[in-house]
Amino acid sequence: MPPIIKSVAVAGATGNTGPTVVKTLVDSGFKVTALTRSASKTDTLSGLDVKIVEVDYLSHESLVSALQGIDAVVVCGVGMLPEQTNLIDASIASSVRHFLPADFASDLETPAKRSMRVHRDKVATLNYLQARQSSISYTCIHTGPLLDYLLNIGVLVNVKSRSITLFDDGEKRFSTTTMGTAAKAIVAVLKHPEKFANREVRVHDVVTSQNQLLRLAKEIVPDEEWSVTGMDTGDCEGRAREAFKADPDSRMGIQMEKVVGVFGRDHGSDFGEADNVELGIQVMTEEQLKEVLGRFA
Ligand SMILES: NC(=O)c1ccc[n+]([C@@H]2O[C@H](COP(=O)([O-])OP(=O)(O)OC[C@H]3O[C@@H](n4cnc5c(N)ncnc54)[C@H](OP(=O)(O)O)[C@@H]3O)[C@@H](O)[C@H]2O)c1
Numbered sequence: 001m002p003p004i005i006k007s008v009a010v011a012g013a014t015g016n017t018g019p020t021v022v023k024t025l026v027d028s029g030f031k032v033t034a035l036t037r038s039a040s041k042t043d044t045l046s047g048l049d050v051k052i053v054e055v056d057y058l059s060h061e062s063l064v065s066a067l068q069g070i071d072a073v074v075v076c077g078v079g080m081l082p083e084q085t086n087l088i089d090a091s092i093a094s095s096v097r098h099f100l101p102a103d104f105a106s107d108l109e110t111p112a113k114r115s116m117r118v119h120r121d122k123v124a125t126l127n128y129l130q131a132r133q134s135s136i137s138y139t140c141i142h143t144g145p146l147l148d149y150l151l152n153i154g155v156l157v158n159v160k161s162r163s164i165t166l167f168d169d170g171e172k173r174f175s176t177t178t179m180g181t182a183a184k185a186i187v188a189v190l191k192h193p194e195k196f197a198n199r200e201v202r203v204h205d206v207v208t209s210q211n212q213l214l215r216l217a218k219e220i221v222p223d224e225e226w227s228v229t230g231m232d233t234g235d236c237e238g239r240a241r242e243a244f245k246a247d248p249d250s251r252m253g254i255q256m257e258k259v260v261g262v263f264g265r266d267h268g269s270d271f272g273e274a275d276n277v278e279l280g281i282q283v284m285t286e287e288q289l290k291e292v293l294g295r296f297a
Contacts, residue, residue: 005071005098005190009053011035011087012077016149017104017179019044021076024183026050030190035066057083063090072098072190081121085128092135098193099138101125104182106261106269107142107202113267117244118257130198137197139189143177144204144269145262150176151296157213159220159296163227167236167263170211174262174269175204178292181281188279195278202274206284216290220297233264 013022013034022045025032032050036042039054056062063086067073073091075084080102091099103122108114114123122140129138150156156176157164164170177185185203189196218226236256243253262269276283284292 007031007070008072009033009070011075014044018076020179021183028187064093067094074100075102084125103140104143116257118254133198139196140200142202143182144175147176148178157217159217166230172263173209175271177205181205202271204274207270220294236260
């Protein structure tokens, strides 16, 4: 039997998804180290049984020192090239066995998805890991849009303000996952790293559409006026193209590509059966989906 993973370092632990990942790992019995650029800004981790280690992602020595005794590294942080490739090199030098790069996004299986600017760093990181899989194994977890993260900022449907921007006709079906389930998928991978080694894994809570979300939201807050506006994903694609002509790293272009990647007519966003059964993660019922929406009313 391969040795079990006990000690896990989480990079980018202090941001949007990191605290949920850290808490789920701690609750599942892992010994967790949070890597941060500044130990003075770790309020989001307060109360959790986690060792906080300050690192410089541009220093090999700093990373190698932080990774002594670590079995697996999970990356939550974004904007991490060359930081993330540095972390992979330091992990190999520190005999870390398994690496989960930052992802929690669309699957990267089609050439159309892989060629999008928004996925550039993720694809580069995945290629980097694939080239080194004889030295360190990896698993890349795709989740589709993060349901609770996006509902909280009023995207997909804004239950609080009773408004929605429907992309095309609102019928596009897409896989979506809560941050809690994404974290459970990480735990499942770390409990059986050999089963999920050197592959991309797809997980979702549910496959839904904006029209279904709107119908459920209207049941949660009945008898209210809703503001419904529309956006054409072909226009979004055009706006992204124009933005990238002016600036190849345009934030607006990247935002538009995020929309196109999920709702665009040429992009598949429904994971089908995904890898839920292998991960031991059940799909939500419509009632459970409604309960999630209700948290944002
Ligand atoms: N599909 C979706 O809807 C969705 C939504 C949100 C996020 N995501 C994905 O989830 C993953 C995690 O995203 P997140 O939103 O949790 O990340 P985040 O909050 O933007 O960043 C997480 C942490 O990473 C560190 N960090 C940020 N920039 C860095 C840099 N340039 N170099 C080194 N460290 C940096 C920071 O921690 P310290 O300051 O403590 O070092 C930050 O708190 C990403 O892959 C992201 O694309 C997906």
